[in-house]
Amino acid sequence: MITILFLTIIILLILIISGSWIYNKIVTVKEIKETPPPGKLVVVNGHLMQVYTEGTGDTAIVFMSGGGTSAPTLDFKPLWSELLDQYQIAVIEKAGYGWSDIADVSRDIDVILEESRTSLEKSGIASPYVLAAHSMSGIEAIRWAQKYPEEVTAIIGLDPAIPGSYENMVLPNIFTQNLAVFAARTGLLRFIPDVANSSAAIQSGYLSAEEVDTYQALFYRRTLTSNMQEEVKQIKENAKKVNNDPVPFETPMYFFISDGEEIDVPNWQEILFSYTEDLIYGKHLTLDAGHYIHAWEPERIGKEIDQFLKQLN
Numbered sequence: 388m389i390t391i392l393f394l395t396i397i398i399l400l401i402l403i404i405s406g407s408w409i410y411n412k413i414v415t416v417k418e419i420k421e422t423p424p425p426g427k428l429v430v431v432n433g434h435l436m437q438v439y440t441e442g443t444g445d446t447a448i449v450f451m452s453g454g455g456t457s458a459p460t461l462d463f464k465p466l467w468s469e470l471l472d473q474y475q476i477a478v479i480e481k482a483g484y485g486w487s488d489i490a491d492v493s494r495d496i497d498v499i500l501e502e503s504r505t506s507l508e509k510s511g512i513a514s515p516y517v518l519a520a521h522s523m524s525g526i527e528a529i530r531w532a533q534k535y536p537e538e539v540t541a542i543i544g545l546d547p548a549i550p551g552s553y554e555n556m557v558l559p560n561i562f563t564q565n566l567a568v569f570a571a572r573t574g575l576l577r578f579i580p581d582v583a584n585s586s587a588a589i590q591s592g593y594l595s596a597e598e599v600d601t602y603q604a605l606f607y608r609r610t611l612t613s614n615m616q617e618e619v620k621q622i623k624e625n626a627k628k629v630n631n632d633p634v635p636f637e638t639p640m641y642f643f644i645s646d647g648e649e650i651d652v653p654n655w656q657e658i659l660f661s662y663t664e665d666l667i668y669g670k671h672l673t674l675d676a677g678h679y680i681h682a683w684e685p686e687r688i689g690k691e692i693d694q695f696l697k698q699l700n
Contacts, residue, residue, distance in 0.1 A: 396449070404573050416665070418604040424486035426460065428479070429509035431502045434490035437480040438510040444474035446696065447539070451479055453522025453679075454622070455615050457593070458588070459485050465593035466519075466545075466681040469689030477512045479503050485605060488583070494617040496530050496625035503527070504535070507627040517696060521545040521681065523533035523618065525552075526626055532635035534634050539635075541699060543692055544642035544671075546650075546680045549662050550630035553623050556652050564611065564619075569592025569611040573589025587679030639668040641695045643688050649678040670695065 426439030439460040445605050448470060452459035460478045467476040481499060482490040492498065507516070520528035527549025532539040570576045576583075583589070583606040589599055642663050647655035656673060663669030673689060676683035 390672075404575070407578070408572075409575040410576060414574075414577070415608055418608070419564065420699070422601045422604050426480075427510050428486070428680045429506055431505045432490075432498075434488040434492065436482065436488070436502065437486040437508045438506050438512070439478040439480070440510060440512060442471040442475040443615070444472075444475075444492065445478055446517060447475045447514075448517045448519050448543070448692075449477045449479060449507065449512070451467065451518060451520040451527055452481070452484060453610065455523060455653055456484065456521070457586075457609040461544070461594060461598055461602045461605070462588045462679070463519075463521075463681060464584075464588070464598070465577070465591055466596055466688060468593070469589035469685050473693065474517075477507060477513070477516075477599055479506055481614065483612035489612045489614060494614060494621050494625075496527060496628055497534075497619075499527055499618075500530055500534065503531075507669055515540045517541045517543060517692075519543040519545060519692075520547050522618070522678065523548050523622065524570060526629045529630050529632065529635065531633045532638040533629065536635060537639060539638055541639040541641070541696065543646075543695075544640060544659070545643040545658035545688075546678050547642060548626075549658065550626040551658050551662070552652055553626040556623075557621060558622075562638055563615070568611045568616070571607070574607070576610060577607055581605070587677060587682035589684040591685075593682070594686065634662075634665065636667050638666070639695075639699055640666055640670070642669075642671040643680050643684075643691070644673045645678050645680045647673075652656055668699075 425439050426437045428435045428437050449464045452462060456462050459480050463478055470476055480487040482488060482492055515538050518528040518531060523546055526646060528542045583603045589602060640663055642659050643657050644656050660671055663671045674680055674684050681688060
């Protein structure tokens with residue numbers, strides 16, 4: 388009797404998972420047709436990357452997303468919308484993010500950097516740039532300033548990571564991560580809509596109903612992609628590589644720092660304070676907001692960015 392019950396449960400699970408997988412495949416094809424990329428797709432290193440651009444200002448502000456952000460263009464919209472009147476904005480979507488391809492490419496930080504530079508060049512966005520980097524991409528922005536200082540006017544840190552952030556960071560539990568990957572690939576994640584709807588971009592209220600639907604569609608097909616997982620695996624080595632080269636002291640930086648409650652790093656705020664205080668022109672502002680700080684305080688951050696950049700001229 389127990390054997391029969393056990394086999395019945397196994398068969399039911401297989402049927403549920405198979406049905407969910409088939410449904411997910413069908414719906415994904417439909418969603419891809421209904422959500423064409425709003426930006427420009429360019430071929431970089433053998434795969435397609437999207438760069439979203441808007442605005443006509445003389446200064447280009449380049450937004451670089453944090454690790455695992457499913458839809459960078461929409462994620463940053465609350466903030467880049469505040470800057471369009473005076474700046475040209477560009478949002479880079481790395482391999483495995485947003486409308487860009489999932490690709491079999493190295494996630495060594497120098498490879499990521501060269502792909503980002505090439506994507507901007509092919510999109511007609513000329514340097515120098517103001518790099519607006521969220522979370523993990525903070526070390527990518529610092530690397531950019533280390534290797535190509537003439538291309539970086541300033542770095543805007545949106546609760547950014549720096550090399551020291553990863554010294555004591557606990558990386559995601561492999562079992563939990565694999566479980567999330569399984570839920571995403573089989574489509575089971577679609578049956579837990581609160582997960583997608585909990586994203587800061589949606590919760591902020593700055594996206595239209597159509598944009599919310601698009602964000603959800605991207606979330607279901609761009610959750611923990613192979614590229615995102617590889618970035619996590621390499622993040623500590625990438626941080627060491629950046630840490631081994633001199634700090635770009637001459638690059639102006641303004642860090643907007645969250646309350647730190649969503650970050651599993653001891654002394655998150657103090658680490659970022661210390662980094663900016665050692666720069667020739669460093670500045671920081673602590674806000675009572677979560678890690679996706681650009682979604683919660685876009686008006687204030689937008690005004691601060693504008694004032695900061697005008698002071699550099």
